[in-house]
Amino acid sequence: MKSLPQPRKMPRQARSQHMVETILEATARVLAERGYAGTNTNVVAERAGVSVGSVYQYFPNKDSLITALHERHASQMYAVVDKVLDGAGAGGLRARLADMVRALLEAHRVEPELHKVLEKEFPFFDAPHDESPADHSFFRRVRELLETHAGEIAPRDRDLATWIVLRTLETLVHAAVIDAPARFSTEDIEQNIVDVLAGYLMPGAPRAA
Amino acid sequence: MKSLPQPRKMPRQARSQHMVETILEATARVLAERGYAGTNTNVVAERAGVSVGSVYQYFPNKDSLITALHERHASQMYAVVDKVLDGAGAGGLRARLADMVRALLEAHRVEPELHKVLEKEFPFFDAPHDESPADHSFFRRVRELLETHAGEIAPRDRDLATWIVLRTLETLVHAAVIDAPARFSTEDIEQNIVDVLAGYLMPGAPRAA
Amino acid sequence: MKSLPQPRKMPRQARSQHMVETILEATARVLAERGYAGTNTNVVAERAGVSVGSVYQYFPNKDSLITALHERHASQMYAVVDKVLDGAGAGGLRARLADMVRALLEAHRVEPELHKVLEKEFPFFDAPHDESPADHSFFRRVRELLETHAGEIAPRDRDLATWIVLRTLETLVHAAVIDAPARFSTEDIEQNIVDVLAGYLMPGAPRAA
Amino acid sequence: MKSLPQPRKMPRQARSQHMVETILEATARVLAERGYAGTNTNVVAERAGVSVGSVYQYFPNKDSLITALHERHASQMYAVVDKVLDGAGAGGLRARLADMVRALLEAHRVEPELHKVLEKEFPFFDAPHDESPADHSFFRRVRELLETHAGEIAPRDRDLATWIVLRTLETLVHAAVIDAPARFSTEDIEQNIVDVLAGYLMPGAPRAA
DNA sequence: CATGAATGAGTATTCATTCAT
DNA sequence: TATGAATGAATACTCATTCAT
Numbered sequence: 001m002k003s004l005p006q007p008r009k010m011p012r013q014a015r016s017q018h019m020v021e022t023i024l025e026a027t028a029r030v031l032a033e034r035g036y037a038g039t040n041t042n043v044v045a046e047r048a049g050v051s052v053g054s055v056y057q058y059f060p061n062k063d064s065l066i067t068a069l070h071e072r073h074a075s076q077m078y079a080v081v082d083k084v085l086d087g088a089g090a091g092g093l094r095a096r097l098a099d100m101v102r103a104l105l106e107a108h109r110v111e112p113e114l115h116k117v118l119e120k121e122f123p124f125f126d127a128p129h130d131e132s133p134a135d136h137s138f139f140r141r142v143r144e145l146l147e148t149h150a151g152e153i154a155p156r157d158r159d160l161a162t163w164i165v166l167r168t169l170e171t172l173v174h175a176a177v178i179d180a181p182a183r184f185s186t187e188d189i190e191q192n193i194v195d196v197l198a199g200y201l202m203p204g205a206p207r208a209a
Numbered sequence: 210m211k212s213l214p215q216p217r218k219m220p221r222q223a224r225s226q227h228m229v230e231t232i233l234e235a236t237a238r239v240l241a242e243r244g245y246a247g248t249n250t251n252v253v254a255e256r257a258g259v260s261v262g263s264v265y266q267y268f269p270n271k272d273s274l275i276t277a278l279h280e281r282h283a284s285q286m287y288a289v290v291d292k293v294l295d296g297a298g299a300g301g302l303r304a305r306l307a308d309m310v311r312a313l314l315e316a317h318r319v320e321p322e323l324h325k326v327l328e329k330e331f332p333f334f335d336a337p338h339d340e341s342p343a344d345h346s347f348f349r350r351v352r353e354l355l356e357t358h359a360g361e362i363a364p365r366d367r368d369l370a371t372w373i374v375l376r377t378l379e380t381l382v383h384a385a386v387i388d389a390p391a392r393f394s395t396e397d398i399e400q401n402i403v404d405v406l407a408g409y410l411m412p413g414a415p416r417a418a
Numbered sequence: 419m420k421s422l423p424q425p426r427k428m429p430r431q432a433r434s435q436h437m438v439e440t441i442l443e444a445t446a447r448v449l450a451e452r453g454y455a456g457t458n459t460n461v462v463a464e465r466a467g468v469s470v471g472s473v474y475q476y477f478p479n480k481d482s483l484i485t486a487l488h489e490r491h492a493s494q495m496y497a498v499v500d501k502v503l504d505g506a507g508a509g510g511l512r513a514r515l516a517d518m519v520r521a522l523l524e525a526h527r528v529e530p531e532l533h534k535v536l537e538k539e540f541p542f543f544d545a546p547h548d549e550s551p552a553d554h555s556f557f558r559r560v561r562e563l564l565e566t567h568a569g570e571i572a573p574r575d576r577d578l579a580t581w582i583v584l585r586t587l588e589t590l591v592h593a594a595v596i597d598a599p600a601r602f603s604t605e606d607i608e609q610n611i612v613d614v615l616a617g618y619l620m621p622g623a624p625r626a627a
Numbered sequence: 628m629k630s631l632p633q634p635r636k637m638p639r640q641a642r643s644q645h646m647v648e649t650i651l652e653a654t655a656r657v658l659a660e661r662g663y664a665g666t667n668t669n670v671v672a673e674r675a676g677v678s679v680g681s682v683y684q685y686f687p688n689k690d691s692l693i694t695a696l697h698e699r700h701a702s703q704m705y706a707v708v709d710k711v712l713d714g715a716g717a718g719g720l721r722a723r724l725a726d727m728v729r730a731l732l733e734a735h736r737v738e739p740e741l742h743k744v745l746e747k748e749f750p751f752f753d754a755p756h757d758e759s760p761a762d763h764s765f766f767r768r769v770r771e772l773l774e775t776h777a778g779e780i781a782p783r784d785r786d787l788a789t790w791i792v793l794r795t796l797e798t799l800v801h802a803a804v805i806d807a808p809a810r811f812s813t814e815d816i817e818q819n820i821v822d823v824l825a826g827y828l829m830p831g832a833p834r835a836a
Numbered sequence: 837c838a839t840g841a842a843t844g845a846g847t848a849t850t851c852a853t854t855c856a857t
Numbered sequence: 858t859a860t861g862a863a864t865g866a867a868t869a870c871t872c873a874t875t876c877a878t
Contacts (some may be wrong), residue, residue, distance in 0.1 A: 016837095040871080040872055040873075041872075041873060041874080042840095042872065042873085043872095045840090050838085050839090051838060051839040051840055052839085052840065052873090052874080052875095053837090053838060053839055053840070053874095053875085053876085054837085054838060054839075056873090056874070056875080057837075057838080061873075061874080062872090062873065062874095154404070154416060155401060155404065157393070157397060157401075159392070159393075160393050160397055160398070160401055161401070163389075163390070163393070164381070164401050164402075164405060167380055167381060167384045167388075168377055168380070168381065168405060170380075171376055171377065171379075171380040172373070172376060172377065175376045179376075180372075181372070183368070184366070184368075184369050184372070188366060188369055189369070192364065192366075192369055192370070192373050192409075193373075195363075195364065195409055195412070196373060196377060196405060196408070196409040198408075198412075199405070199407075199408030199409040199410075199412045200401075200404055200405040200408040200409070201408075203404070203407075203408045203412060203413075203414070203415075203416050204412075204413060205412070206412075207363060207412050225862085228862090228863090249846085249847055249848075250847075250848060250849080251847070251848085254865095259863085259864090260863065260864045260865055261848090261849080261850095261864085261865065262849095262850085262851085262862095262863065262864050262865065263862080263863055263864075265848090265849065265850080266862070266863075270848075270849080271847090271848065271849095434858095458850080458851055458852075459851075459852060459853080460851065460852085460861095461851095463861090468859085468860090469859060469860040469861055470852090470853080470854095470860085470861065471853095471854085471855085471858090471859060471860050471861065472858085472859060472860075474852090474853070474854080475858075475859075479852075479853080480851090480852065480853095572822070572834060573819060573822065575811070575815060575819075577810070577811075578811050578815055578816070578819055579819070581807070581808070581811070582799070582819050582820075582823060585798055585799060585802045585806075586795055586798070586799065586823060588798075589794055589795065589797075589798040590791070590794060590795065593794045597794075598790075599790070601786070602784070602786075602787050602790070606784060606787055607787070610782060610784075610787055610788070610791050610827075611791075613781075613782065613827055613830070614791060614795060614823060614826070614827040616826075616830075617823070617825075617826030617827040617828075617830045618819075618822055618823040618826040618827070619826075621822070621825075621826045621830060621831075621832070621833075621834050622830075622831060623830070624830075625781060625830050643841085646841090646842090667867085667868055667869075668868075668869060668870075669868070669869085672844095677842085677843090678842065678843045678844055679843085679844065679869090679870080679871095680841095680842065680843055680844065680870095680871085680872085681841080681842055681843075683869090683870065683871080684841070684842075688869075688870080689868090689869065689870090838878105839876105839877100839878080840876105840877105840878100841875105841876100841877095841878105842874105842875085842876090842877100843872105843873100843874085843875080843876105844871105844872100844873105844874105845871105845872105845873100846870105846871085846872095846873105847868105847869105847870095847871090848868105848869100848870100849867105849868090849869095850865105850866105850867090850868090850869105851864105851865100851866100851867095852864100852865105852866100852867105853863105853864085853865105854862105854863085854864080855860105855861105855862100855863090855864105856860100856861105856862095856863100857859105857860080857861100857862105
């Protein structure tokens with residue numbers, strides 16, 4: 001089981017930072033347009049307007065490109081959720097869950113094509129969920145949320161509950177964006193995802209319209 | 210979006226049937242041991258004790274091997290669920306859901322390595338869920354289950370509910386087998402998956418121990 | 419330099435004769451439609467409605483198929499010329515040459531596609547012109563023609579003259595059918611081919627309209 | 628009908644130029660020694676002392692190698708003829724034709740083996756004569772020659788005459804090098820080729836010894 | 837640091853040919 | 858004889874990676 005490929009170096013200079021960004025952007029575009037099979041370092045380099053050598057200056061190998069993209073995605077998603085939870089609107093846990101679901105769905109609808117490949121290709125890499133820093137943060141944040149509403153939720157093992165929630169949230173959001181038959185309306189799907197989570201955490205609670 | 214690769218010929222004779230089986234078995238083993246990247250037609254053939262030519266006699270290309278494996282997996286999982294639901298034990302919807310979850314978890318624990326790769330690689334192919342016959346059957350079966358218990362369930366759109374249940378069931382079962390941190394006990398996970406489904410379908414219902 | 423592949427056996431029975439014909443026909447069609455690269459024994463067999471094994475019963479290898487086709491073509495062309503020369507019309511050598519050219523052009527226009535590939539692929543096989551029986555006959559026939567008109571022709575070495583005539587005739591007829599720019603009329607081409615041959619053999623003779 | 632394969636990149640730098648040359652030389656040698664069937668990109672690369680990748684850096688596919696070789700051959704032949712015609716010796720059209728024939732025969736005798744395969748394989752590619760730049764130049768040059776001697780020649784359609792001359796010249800020269808039975812002397816063949824062309828263009832003119 | 841020409845191991849796929857039935 | 862499933866050597870082409878400039 002190979003470990004998560006890491007960027008070769010932590011680029012500190014602005015120029016390098018920019019280079020990394022450019023390469024990652026190119027990777028995203030190529031990946032979105034041509035899928036994993038059609039993506040190769042030479043094309044990425046060309047698309048980034050950079051030489052292959054430069055790509056290898058910052059990424060030790062091809063897979064690290066994808067991994068980095070994933071990490072970026074995870075960070076972005078975490079940021080989205082973080083912001084929404086910080087925004088601490090009114091209402092109880094259900095409202096918070098609804099906020100998260102809506103925010104994530106929105107975020108995913110920005111570049112559906114990219115997320116599509118990202119989701120599709122992710123499992124391709126032996127990157128267990130718990131090796132990503134962003135995923136850790138995500139886990140912690142949700143866990144905190146459950147703690148905060150400890151009184152309202154049914155599951156005993158809060159750790160397990162967090163894990164279940166994350167897994168479910170992830171799949172359903174992705175499925176909604178990628179897979180969902182056209183006959184299901186966006187609102188209904190959103191609603192139902194919330195229902196799944198709320199139903200699990202607060203079985204007795206009344207279900208909103 | 211390319212359509213599902215189909216076996217090149219429908220083997221009717223026993224000899225051919227056997228050949229297809231052998232090849233598929235070999236594919237499964239190789240896939241489980243070496244992952245997608247490490248799997249190639251020549252190795253599969255060798256492992257099957259068969260010539261490459263024979264592989265291509267029955268499968269038009271490499272991907273069709275994986276696709277066929279998936280279809281087989283889907284069929285098996287459907288069979289498992291079908292049997293369990295036919296076995297119509299006592300109890301309401303919750304009992305049925307519990308039966309399904311337990312049966313699926315058991316089935317997946319037989320060849321965890323294979324299911325791992327299968328799950329990991331599946332999205333890799335542009336095979337939307339609804340192109341697989343087995344998936345169709347699965348959908349129909351679950352939908353019937355919901356119809357049968359129409360009185361007990363909350364979600365209005367039964368089609369959507371079926372979709373949500375399937376997606377959730379699939380991920381959580383796979384996650385349980387592949388991803389789950391060791392600190393979660395098998396029983397707890399199982400219990401919680403049922404809670405997710407039951408909580409969604411029957412929000413008010415009492416949660417069993 | 420490999421020698422001309424020969425049909426494995428001289429089939430005497432009607433059934434076999436028919437089989438050989440069928441296979442050769444199929445080869446011709448496949449060759450005409452898909453070119454040499456696209457032609458393979460399995461396709462030929464299928465097209466002939468026969469098993470590959472049967473093909474190998476009568477032809478030792480793939481190339482022998484093409485060779486046989488060539489021999490058939492050569493025979494046919496010889497037959498055409500033979501007939502025309504036997505028909506001994508009025509006029510001198512020029513008339514005879516004109517007869518040959520016209521007959522050959524007509525014959526080639528029947529299945530231009532096939533002749534195209536045949537001509538294209540012929541040199542591909544190490545089959546020098548003088549190994550084909552039909553080519554021998556052809557040579558003899560033309561040589562006789564020159565002997566008959568010995569008094570009218572300029573070239574001293576009648577053997578060489580025959581060779582030159584044959585080479586020229588062959589290319590120009592093929593070029594006329596395959597290559598000729600559309601702006602040249604059929605009649606003009608025909609006329610000019612005759613002029614080439616007549617001009618060579620009877621330099622001083624008046625050129626007909 | 629596929630178009631002429633083109634070199635993948637137009638090499639401008641000396642290094643690349645050299646690489647292309649090396650590869651082409653190797654192709655020629657391999658082709659001459661093993662024929663088309665025996666020629667494959669890996670062998671060519673090896674023979675060129677270069678990696679396969681480099682071959683593909685400059686030639687998009689195998690066929691483009693052969694095509695490039697042909698073009699080179701055509702250019703060389705054109706250069707030879709061009710030089711000879713520029714050398715404008717004394718004498719009329721017949722002398723010019725004789726010059727061309729002699730020059731071409733000489734040129735072909737340098738690497739007979741290569742020209743053999745080249746000629747043999749040429750038709751194999753769907754490269755009509757008129758797609759090659761060199762062939763165009765050749766056509767133009769010969770056409771000019773005929774114009775220059777317009778007063779002496781019999782054929783009305785000078786375009787057609789050029790075409791006929793080229794076709795005939797090409798075949799007979801190649802036949803002379805490749806096919807000619809040993810019993811024909813080089814000089815006799817040369818003489819007769821000139822006779823064919825001169826007899827066609829200037830039917831009445833006296834035939835030199 | 838950036839470049840991009842060069843590398844060459846790796847792989848999917850084809851197809852002539854055989855031979856057990 | 859006819860069949861056609863099975864064989865497996867052969868080969869075009871790709872692409873991650875390196876390294877001299």
